[in-house]
Amino acid sequence: MKPELREVDRKIWSEIGQIIPENIFDFHIHCIYEGGFTGRIPDPLKIYLPCDIEAVLDNMRTVLPERKTTGIITGWPAITADLLKQNDYISSSAARNNLFFLALTAPQMDARYLENIAKKRECVGFKPYKCFADFPEDARITDYITEKQIEIADHYGLIITIHLSKRAGISDPLNLEDLDRLSEKYRSVFWNLAHCGRSFIPDYIENAAVHLKRLMKRNIYLDTAAVTDNEVFTIVFSEFGPDRILYGSDIPVSFLRGRCVGFGYDWAFITEETHSITASFPVKPALLLYEQIKAMNKAFRKTGFKMPEIEKIFFRNSEKIIQKITKGKEHD
Numbered sequence: 610m611k612p613e614l615r616e617v618d619r620k621i622w623s624e625i626g627q628i629i630p631e632n633i634f635d636f637h638i639h640c641i642y643e644g645g646f647t648g649r650i651p652d653p654l655k656i657y658l659p660c661d662i663e664a665v666l667d668n669m670r671t672v673l674p675e676r677k678t679t680g681i682i683t684g685w686p687a688i689t690a691d692l693l694k695q696n697d698y699i700s701s702s703a704a705r706n707n708l709f710f711l712a713l714t715a716p717q718m719d720a721r722y723l724e725n726i727a728k729k730r731e732c733v734g735f736k737p738y739k740c741f742a743d744f745p746e747d748a749r750i751t752d753y754i755t756e757k758q759i760e761i762a763d764h765y766g767l768i769i770t771i772h773l774s775k776r777a778g779i780s781d782p783l784n785l786e787d788l789d790r791l792s793e794k795y796r797s798v799f800w801n802l803a804h805c806g807r808s809f810i811p812d813y814i815e816n817a818a819v820h821l822k823r824l825m826k827r828n829i830y831l832d833t834a835a836v837t838d839n840e841v842f843t844i845v846f847s848e849f850g851p852d853r854i855l856y857g858s859d860i861p862v863s864f865l866r867g868r869c870v871g872f873g874y875d876w877a878f879i880t881e882e883t884h885s886i887t888a889s890f891p892v893k894p895a896l897l898l899y900e901q902i903k904a905m906n907k908a909f910r911k912t913g914f915k916m917p918e919i920e921k922i923f924f925r926n927s928e929k930i931i932q933k934i935t936k937g938k939e940h941d
């Protein structure tokens with residue numbers, strides 16, 4: 610898909626452009642390799658195409674003009690994904706474009722394969738996904754990444770980006786219990802909880818804050834990908850400070866037009882591409898990425914974060930992690 614800037618986007622950019630630093634490290638980018646599925650590409654993914662590395666980089670230049678961008682790419686986990694083909698694709702795409710990548714993993718994946726991919730210079734971690742668990746919506750962390758696989762990440766000091774299962778995301782007691790145990794046992798892993806711990810609405814991060822704050826003294830981080838609620842960010846920034854937050858976009862999801870909306874204790878992504886959005890006046894939805902950064906900006910103001918804190922979130926924290934990982938590999 611090719612995002613084009615409309616009037617509403619330009620208006621938001623005039624507000625957020627001032628706070629977006631010159632350097633950006635995007636911790637959460639997906640590429641969709643069309644040959645990376647058994648059979649045809651799943652229908653819901655078609656709206657994102659083309660989403661190969663060239664399209665992704667081109668689109669990043671459109672939506673973040675005059676910025677130096679880099680980041681971590683990964684594939685698209687799905688039950689019909691051919692993970693080896695996708696990993697080959699993102700590995701070579703990262704190498705060709707000076708980027709880093711997370712290897713997609715599934716519990717049954719061979720340890721030797723993962724060892725070999727972990728040794729690649731551009732490989733900075735693993736991206737397991739709940740869809741590979743027996744009960745994807747009610748899985749514990751070790752149902753979608755085995756301890757043997759976590760051990761490999763720990764040995765190389767890699768990132769594991771976790772998209773938590775269970776309706777209550779990070780506030781689910783079993784998720785907190787798993788995270789507590791695993792982050793204590795595997796201290797060299799950079800645990801990245803995607804989507805602010807899958808807290809698209811404030812309730813979950815609010816309920817988890819006390820417990821999570823204690824855990825965040827360990828090697829745990831939260832990425833901002835596809836969260837569009839300013840209250841979520843306000844809680845995250847004020848509770849955890851600027852050092853453990855990583856800017857991520859969830860490209861290509863962030864190129865949709867719309868946002869994540871809370872309904873009771875649930876949430877849904879409502880976008881022009883997937884829903885008909887009607888009101889008594891014409892609704893002009895903006896790019897989801899701009900909604901995200903607009904929400905972040907509101908939270909920056911509320912929590913008093915200025916450029917030094919904002920730069921940490923947009924690139925300095927990520928750069929530190931990458932430096933540690935690449936240095937660790939040199940010594941291995």
Ligand SMILES: [Zn+2]
Nearest residue numbers: 637639834859
């Ligand atoms: Zn994602």
